[in-house]
Amino acid sequence: MEKELLSQYYLILILIPILCGTLARYLTLIVDYRQYPSYPNGYLIHLVTGFISSGIGAIAIPALLEKNFEAVTFLLLATEQFREVRRIEKESLQDIDNVEHVFRGEAYIDGIAKTFEARNYFSLLVSFGTSLIMHIIPLNNIFITILLGIIFAAILLYVLKAFTKGKSVSDIADIKLAKITVKNSELYVDDIFVTNHLGIDLARNLVQSSGIAAVIHPKERYYSRILNHNGQRQAIIFEACRILGLKRYHYTKCDYETGRIAIVLVPIIYDEGAFIETIKKVPLLESIKKNYKIMKSNSNQMKG
Known part of the structure; x- marks a missing residue:
């Protein structure tokens, strides 16, 4: 027993x-x-x-x-x-x-x-x-x-x-809705030039009337190195398009002077809240993370 x-x-x-x-x-x-x-x-x-x-x-x-x-x-x-x-x-x-x-x-x-x-x-x-x-x-x-x-x-x-x-985009950047402006064949998100490939009236009207856009502002200048990586931008636009659906057109563009990233697409479901929340939750890719301690230290010394 x-x-x-x-x-x-x-x-x-x-x-x-x-x-x-x-x-x-x-x-x-x-x-x-x-x-x-x-x-x-x-x-x-x-x-x-x-x-x-x-x-x-x-x-x-x-x-x-x-x-x-x-x-x-x-x-x-x-x-x-x-x-x-x-x-x-x-x-x-x-x-x-x-x-x-x-x-x-x-x-x-x-x-x-x-x-x-x-x-x-x-x-x-x-x-x-x-x-x-x-x-x-x-x-x-x-x-x-x-x-x-x-x-x-x-x-x-x-x-x-x-x-x-891991961290997400919201940990290193602020995300805000942005205004879409179409001038002739040129597309702007706020003041960021995105593309000049909108050559026909149908495309211009579609983006202007049904498009949704956001600008990602890095909290520190050296974070723009992560956000501007092709893999990270691709992950962001992929998640945004997958959540809202994609009717037509999608673009990402970096403003190299400020490090801001513009995201614009024409979604199937127009939902500003879901759009911003999705971008915030996109994970930062491990393969592109860098140690910015030296850069931060140098940046602080230059400010001082």
Whole structure:
């Protein structure tokens, strides 16, 4: 009887971490304004990989306690598997990109793929941490052990999400609605010249009557380096067009003297609030982030 209870206890020590790790993957899969991954097939794929990574994390501690070091090599296999997930996500997004009205762009796709790889590590680390804390707790009260394991899993997930949370456009810039002006074939957003390709009356009238525009003002001059990156501008216009739909025409333009970015499109759904909010929430791409401490220091010295 004692042996059976002990066996059930060790089963719980594996099942609870697996459940915590899988739940952590689910919580990071909540569909945001970008609507990716798709539901339900995208959910299923990522939940299954989250379950597998949770299982690997859960058995690592028992394997070490049993001195079964061969089982620990599964951690290395998991790393390779997660890299494969990133590769598949990247290829899938590139295939989808070919049928979109506006491209996501390589930089945005790379960032999304890396994010999904990292979130599989969430499952593994939460499961591993839960298993570790439950093995450290004495055997005298199984309910306290389970409760502490769940609490530790929640804390660890919160820390991981906070650590990996990236910034968005609103963190480095102010976004305001702007006035569209068409002069002959030239298009202006406020005082920023955008294009001179509006050569026919139909195009000019459409942009003037149905277009929506915004100007992104960097909070510091050196932030314009990020905002003016082609990949970042492409991500912004993609999200704006995907949320509002695209009837015709879309442009982005940088005012090189001030670092301001003009965004203009003719949407299917005209919603100024959604337009501004979408631009604010567009993530800053990791591949173009730079360390501006030196530039900021020099800028402050010049002001002084």
